[in-house]
Amino acid sequence: MRHLSTALAALYAGLIYLFIFLPVVVLVLFSFQDGSLPVPPLNGLTLRWYEAIFADGKLMAALGNSLLVAVISSAVACVLGFLAAYAFARYTLPASGLLRGLIVAPMTVSTLIIGLGLLSMLNISGLRLSLVTVGIGHVVINLPLCFAIIYASMGGHQVNIERAARDLGAKDWQVMLLVTAPMLLPSILAAFFLSVTFSWDEFIVAFLLSRFDVTLPVEIWSMLRSGLDPKTNAIGSIVFLISVAFLVVMEFTVFRKTGKSS
Amino acid sequence: MTADLSIRNATKVFGAFRALDDVSLDIAAGEFIVLLGPSGCGKTTLLSILGGFIEPTSGMISIGGRDMTHVSPAKRPTTTMFQDYALFPHMCLRDNVGFGLRMRGMGKAERFEKAFSYLDLVGLKASSAKKPHELSGGQRQRVALARALAVDPDVLLLDEPLGALDLKLRRQMQDELKAIQKRVGTTFVHVTHDQEEAMAIADRIVVMNKGRIEDVGTPASIYMRPRSLFSAGFMGEANFLPARVLGASGGEVEVETALGRVVLPASAFTSGHPVAGRAVTLCIRPEHFRSANADAPTVSLGRGRITGSAFFGTHHRCHVSADGTTLTAHLPQTDSPEVGAELDLRLKADSIVVLEDGAGV
Numbered sequence: 001m002r003h004l005s006t007a008l009a010a011l012y013a014g015l016i017y018l019f020i021f022l023p024v025v026v027l028v029l030f031s032f033q034d035g036s037l038p039v040p041p042l043n044g045l046t047l048r049w050y051e052a053i054f055a056d057g058k059l060m061a062a063l064g065n066s067l068l069v070a071v072i073s074s075a076v077a078c079v080l081g082f083l084a085a086y087a088f089a090r091y092t093l094p095a096s097g098l099l100r101g102l103i104v105a106p107m108t109v110s111t112l113i114i115g116l117g118l119l120s121m122l123n124i125s126g127l128r129l130s131l132v133t134v135g136i137g138h139v140v141i142n143l144p145l146c147f148a149i150i151y152a153s154m155g156g157h158q159v160n161i162e163r164a165a166r167d168l169g170a171k172d173w174q175v176m177l178l179v180t181a182p183m184l185l186p187s188i189l190a191a192f193f194l195s196v197t198f199s200w201d202e203f204i205v206a207f208l209l210s211r212f213d214v215t216l217p218v219e220i221w222s223m224l225r226s227g228l229d230p231k232t233n234a235i236g237s238i239v240f241l242i243s244v245a246f247l248v249v250m251e252f253t254v255f256r257k258t259g260k261s262s
Numbered sequence: 263m264t265a266d267l268s269i270r271n272a273t274k275v276f277g278a279f280r281a282l283d284d285v286s287l288d289i290a291a292g293e294f295i296v297l298l299g300p301s302g303c304g305k306t307t308l309l310s311i312l313g314g315f316i317e318p319t320s321g322m323i324s325i326g327g328r329d330m331t332h333v334s335p336a337k338r339p340t341t342t343m344f345q346d347y348a349l350f351p352h353m354c355l356r357d358n359v360g361f362g363l364r365m366r367g368m369g370k371a372e373r374f375e376k377a378f379s380y381l382d383l384v385g386l387k388a389s390s391a392k393k394p395h396e397l398s399g400g401q402r403q404r405v406a407l408a409r410a411l412a413v414d415p416d417v418l419l420l421d422e423p424l425g426a427l428d429l430k431l432r433r434q435m436q437d438e439l440k441a442i443q444k445r446v447g448t449t450f451v452h453v454t455h456d457q458e459e460a461m462a463i464a465d466r467i468v469v470m471n472k473g474r475i476e477d478v479g480t481p482a483s484i485y486m487r488p489r490s491l492f493s494a495g496f497m498g499e500a501n502f503l504p505a506r507v508l509g510a511s512g513g514e515v516e517v518e519t520a521l522g523r524v525v526l527p528a529s530a531f532t533s534g535h536p537v538a539g540r541a542v543t544l545c546i547r548p549e550h551f552r553s554a555n556a557d558a559p560t561v562s563l564g565r566g567r568i569t570g571s572a573f574f575g576t577h578h579r580c581h582v583s584a585d586g587t588t589l590t591a592h593l594p595q596t597d598s599p600e601v602g603a604e605l606d607l608r609l610k611a612d613s614i615v616v617l618e619d620g621a622g623v
């Protein structure tokens with residue numbers, strides 16, 4: 001009986017992981033397909049699709065754009081989120097609970113709605129669609145997340161440390177830059193890397209708010225319109241690989257750090 | 263550097279609660295002052311007012327003769343050592359200690375040199391590259407001290423700096439604190455609720471209760487000649503014997519107690535003057551019951567019976583019952599008091615302190 005239930009549990013766990021990872025495995029596997037269709041049967045292994053995407057100027061430009069937008073928009077979201085969290089944690093603001101709720105609220109709104117809203121705002125303001133507008137969109141999406149993560153890590157025990165800094169002559173900006181931000185670095189980095197990974201594969205806002213220069217997900221989408229092709233599998237695998245890389249970096253820089261100093 | 267400090271009628275009200283109630287105190291330059299009192303009596307509030315972290319509702323603070331009441335902490339010649347040390351967790355010890363100097367725009371080389379010299383002062387020079395989390399509690403406490411002293415404050419404010427240390431380390435750090443204070447000459451204002459600690463380090467102790475100052479004086483005068491019931495009770499064990507003044511004449515006062523009439527010198531009244539008919543309280547330290555054989559004038563409270571006894575190393579602590587009153591007496595360690603034995607309750611007349619009822623408690 002015991003053995004049976006252990007076996008069933010293992011089987012169940014195996015199926016769950018299979019369910020989650022099978023699509024990725026299939027995607028990666030058929031990116032090596034020696035043929036022009038990424039569907040079974042697997043005819044043999046080749047690297048030529050990878051060769052093709054690295055030779056594809058448009059695709060590489062989109063990849064560069066994506067990284068640029070992800071890093072810059074995440075940095076901006078982190079700075080804004082940090083400042084907002086600092087204000088809420090250190091000062092008594094009027095209607096502070098309500099205001100905090102409002103900052104976090106966009107997390108529950110679909111990106112489609114946010115994208116459409118931003119699109120009409122940009123139309124009214126006359127700002128032309130570009131990577132900058134995509135970046136603005138990503139800041140809007142990621143700011144609530146960054147705020148929530150950083151705010152959660154600001155506790156009362158840091159108040160005395162900031163007070164000590166002030167007592168020793170630090171001005172407000174010096175306290176924030178030299179004391180508060182470094183103390184919160186683990187959570188700031190966590191917020192940064194999470195929002196980089198979100199921005200990295202965000203499609204809807206990037207699609208709605210870009211025109212000539214596009215990010216990678218948008219470029220892949222236009223590739224897909226011309227039909228399935230192992231090339232899309234190859235670029236998909238690259239996207240996946242970079243996401244994993246971000247996660248690994250985050251794991252090492254953020255969680256190692258918190259584990260050690262606490 | 264060092265400076266005197268003056269607090270005039272400082273009051274702090276939180277909502278409807280008076281955390282500090284009309285406190286006035288003068289502190290001389292280079293003095294080691296200890297604020298002593300039970301939890302919630304307003305010690306931290308007073309210290310925060312001195313450091314500039316909170317403004318008094320009314321009253322005035324001046325340091326070195328300059329009005330500091332509304333000056334921000336950064337601009338005061340004070341630094342604070344916090345109870346939780348408040349070290350910068352991401353900086354090495356050298357940078358922690360040098361932080362205040364960096365804020366003052368001091369160059370790197372000079373700053374590091376000064377930081378090293380202060381780390382040396384607290385015996386941690388060899389650990390200058392370590393981070394605070396690699397240190398023990400006592401070591402962190404030393405770093406906090408070095409950091410606060412590195413900017414050459416006139417006044418150092420310490421809020422229960424030894425509170426988190428175990429007893430042995432605390433006693434050791436007390437001596438170190440005292441020695442360092444002597445060396446740098448800075449005025450120290452130190453908060454604690456441990457009366458032994460207060461006696462070990464203070465030049466003068468300020469006993470606080472419920473937002474007020476109960477008593478100020480050297481450890482010996484606070485212990486031997488307390489000016490309030492609270493102060494007498496907080497500074498160690500004491501027997502309180504209710505009494506009534508019968509009359510005063512020629513420097514002597516006769517009082518009536520449950521254990522009979524006694525005649526005391528008028529100087530036994532540390533607060534107020536003897537007025538016939540007034541209710542007072544005699545305060546008798548338990549160890550004073552031993553001095554019955556001295557030449558000095560003695561007072562007898564009759565005889566008592568020992569109802570319980572325990573050995574405390576330095577003394578035997580005995581409960582004594584006399585005429586329905588229970589007293590505590592500390593007898594010499596060489597005695598061997600036995601339960602049921604009789605004890606002559608005789609003591610030096612000048613060891614008794616008479617306090618007016620309503621003064622403190």
Ligand SMILES: Nc1ncnc2c1ncn2[C@@H]1O[C@H](COP(=O)(O)OP(=O)(O)OP(=O)(O)O)[C@@H](O)[C@H]1O
Pocket residue numbers: 276277279281299300301302303304305306307308455
């Ligand atoms: N910001 C505040 N708001 C309201 N009440 C306060 C505030 N700060 C202190 N109090 C109250 O004032 C009183 C004195 O507080 P304080 O911190 O000075 O006590 P303390 O003597 O330092 O006690 P402890 O030994 O426990 O540290 C307490 O009853 C406390 O509840």
Ligand SMILES: [Mg+2]
Pocket residue numbers: 305306307421
């Ligand atoms: Mg306190």
